[in-house]
Amino acid sequence: MMLEVILFGCFVTCVYADGVADVVLSCTLVEEGVGLGGMGGGALFTRTPATLVLRDVAVGPDESLEMLTPFVPPSVPDPELILFETKVSSPEIPNAGVLLHADCNEQEVMCEISRYSPREEQEGSDPAFFMVSLSVEGLEVSSSLILQTLTVEKYQSQLTQNKLGLPLSQSGTLLTKVIFLVFSNIKSVSAPLRGHALLNCGFKQQEIPLSQEVGVEWRLQHRGKGRKVLEMKTELNDTEENTVVHGERKGSSMNAAQVVSEGNVSMTLSRLKVVDEGTYICTVSVGHFHAQQVIQLHVMQPPHVSLSVEKLVLDKKSSQTLSCHCSKYYPLDAEIEWLFLSPTDTEPELFKDQGSLSSHRQHGDGTYSLSSHLTVPPTLSAGTKITCRVSHRALEAPLHISLIVESHEPDSYWWILGFLVITVLFFYQVMK
Ligand SMILES: *[C@@H]1O[C@H](CO)[C@@H](O)[C@H](O)[C@H]1NC(C)=O
Numbered sequence: 120m121m122l123e124v125i126l127f128g129c130f131v132t133c134v135y136a137d138g139v140a141d142v143v144l145s146c147t148l149v150e151e152g153v154g155l156g157g158m159g160g161g162a163l164f165t166r167t168p169a170t171l172v173l174r175d176v177a178v179g180p181d182e183s184l185e186m187l188t189p190f191v192p193p194s195v196p197d198p199e200l201i202l203f204e205t206k207v208s209s210p211e212i213p214n215a216g217v218l219l220h221a222d223c224n225e226q227e228v229m230c231e232i233s234r235y236s237p238r239e240e241q242e243g244s245d246p247a248f249f250m251v252s253l254s255v256e257g258l259e260v261s262s263s264l265i266l267q268t269l270t271v272e273k274y275q276s277q278l279t280q281n282k283l284g285l286p287l288s289q290s291g292t293l294l295t296k297v298i299f300l301v302f303s304n305i306k307s308v309s310a311p312l313r314g315h316a317l318l319n320c321g322f323k324q325q326e327i328p329l330s331q332e333v334g335v336e337w338r339l340q341h342r343g344k345g346r347k348v349l350e351m352k353t354e355l356n357d358t359e360e361n362t363v364v365h366g367e368r369k370g371s372s373m374n375a376a377q378v379v380s381e382g383n384v385s386m387t388l389s390r391l392k393v394v395d396e397g398t399y400i401c402t403v404s405v406g407h408f409h410a411q412q413v414i415q416l417h418v419m420q421p422p423h424v425s426l427s428v429e430k431l432v433l434d435k436k437s438s439q440t441l442s443c444h445c446s447k448y449y450p451l452d453a454e455i456e457w458l459f460l461s462p463t464d465t466e467p468e469l470f471k472d473q474g475s476l477s478s479h480r481q482h483g484d485g486t487y488s489l490s491s492h493l494t495v496p497p498t499l500s501a502g503t504k505i506t507c508r509v510s511h512r513a514l515e516a517p518l519h520i521s522l523i524v525e526s527h528e529p530d531s532y533w534w535i536l537g538f539l540v541i542t543v544l545f546f547y548q549v550m551k
Contacts, residue, residue: 393485
């Protein structure tokens with residue numbers, strides 16, 4: 120039964136014992152194609168279904184453990200199946216609870232496995248390494264794990280996995296352990312122009328560390344161009360004396376103490392500019408291993424909105440133009456709409472003729488400005504409220520700016536003028 124579930128590409132979560140659970144993920148094994156050359160020189164990838172069983176994932180005490188049974192491997196080991204089995208008690212997988220509940224919340228877990236080669240071949244033994252990329256659809260969390268195969272005693276099993284050529288355990292699984300992982304809890308960050316942003320990234324390694332030396336590199340990738348932002352080399356057991364930080368962007372920083380004590384390599388960027396926007400890659404190197412996370416930074420600046428005039432007096436003979444200016448906002452997309460509310464109505468309506476838009480103007484700091492020009496129909500009645508409504512990503516709710524159309528009152532105007540003339544004449548007479 121369990122096997123069926125796996126083969127059909129779903130995954131189930133099984134909890135047993137106190138506070139630990141098995142998470143069964145359906146994954147894809149991605150391999151570079153071999154012997155399939157000739158297709159324009161590009162690398163070909165083959166994709167094969169695989170299963171990853173995370174054993175002993177820590178579960179909070181308040182989790183409901185009902186309805187769940189431990190993962191049961193197939194009764195007859197099958198050398199065709201690719202079944203990775205991993206104990207994850209150390210290091211703990213961050214956000215494992217999310218994986219546990221993704222199924223119930225109908226969120227899809229993306230899981231890709233590929234072969235990993237350390238920078239230098241390990242001597243002596245011959246473990247194989249795999250990189251697992253995990254993320255949950257619609258959630259901001261993801262991690263990259265490096266798995267190392269465990270030695271299988273020859274007498275235990277004679278079976279070898281057909282595709283990978285690796286020895287299988289008695290239950291037909293590829294036994295592995297997590298030796299190193301890099302993760303991010305927030306994959307996408309929005310921050311205001313001239314403000315600051317924290318780009319989230321962290322790493323964990325097994326109890327017996329691969330290395331005391333850690334290298335962190337943050338790069339920015341934008342429109343095909345890449346550049347280094349910040350780099351740090353440090354020793355984990357140590358004071359900050361051996362820490363070397365090199366920042367290529369002013370106002371970028373990492374907390375060296377947090378790197379050492381928590382494996383927190385998050386980067387802070389201050390005084391954000393439009394050019395800081397893009398895809399950031401956090402790479403952590405430990406020993407011969409390195410893994411990455413990708414974090415998006417969006418810069419946001421809400422528009423400043425104003426009308427061209429403070430007062431609009433109706434002219435029954437000709438139409439007038441009212442402009443709504445949105446200035447210095449980012450990113451580019453902004454929507455300007457015109458509404459009117461007659462004194463007798465309760466709900467504003469959209470103008471049929473929404474006026475004309477200026478072209479976008481870009482400022483030196485990368486922000487944009489845009490204006491909309493409304494032709495105010497002479498048929499509007501006095502007391503009508505005209506509203507310019509602006510929608511933009513940096514605004515929580517659309518912004519409204521309005522004025523009330525005033526009637527042209529020639530009678531009172533002439534009356535005042537006439538009164539003034541008479542007064543002046545009167546005084547003139549008196550002075551004479
Ligand atoms: C790193 O530390 C900051 C606080 O300084 C925190 O907000 C963030 O969640 C931490 N990230 C990780 C990956 O631990």
